[in-house]
Amino acid sequence: FEDRLVREYERARRSGAPFALVMADVDHFRLYNERYGHLNGDDCLRKLATAIADSARRPADLVARYGGDEFGVILADTDLAGANAVASTIRAAIAALDLRHSDNPAGRVTVSMGIYVGHPALAERNDPLAWVEVAEGLLCEAKEEGHNRVAAREGVMREGVMRDRD
Secondary structure, eight states: OHHHHHHHHHHHHHHTOOEEEEEEEETTHHHHHHHHOHHHHHHHHHHHHHHHHHHSOSTTOEEEEEETTEEEEEEETOOHHHHHHHHHHHHHHHHHHOOBOTTSTTSBOOEEEEEEEEOGGGOSSOOHHHHHHHHHHHHHHHHHTTSSOEEEEEEEEETTEEEEOO
16 A cells, blocks of 8 residues: 555656545444454455445555555545545445444444545655545544544645645
């Protein structure tokens, strides 16, 4: 994931194209594992990975398990509207799986997502891993707002932090 992130980021930096990063996390997954067992948890993650990968359809898109129950989605040459469309497709694909989850208020498995979109060519801080930090921060915002949500932002990396795009 990190190798591809760096490559796609650098490609976007050279071309001036927008670049989107989606971080997705399964809501209440620890409780899922406790209730249904780790083997069922692993099966759930495989089904989610397939649904997410099927939602990011372009050859340059990459879906990877980032750790535990978190997935990263790299969307090269994608603006905020495009990234939100992919996130909507992901949410619909996961809803269509209709995986029961008694400990989730929704009653089924859901994910929360953080999306960060920007233009690496405009970034003063040339650090693709900083984009992961921003997208994960947005993911935390989505979870704090009640889970099964998407928090998205477009910005420019300046002075070591993300700033809203002017």
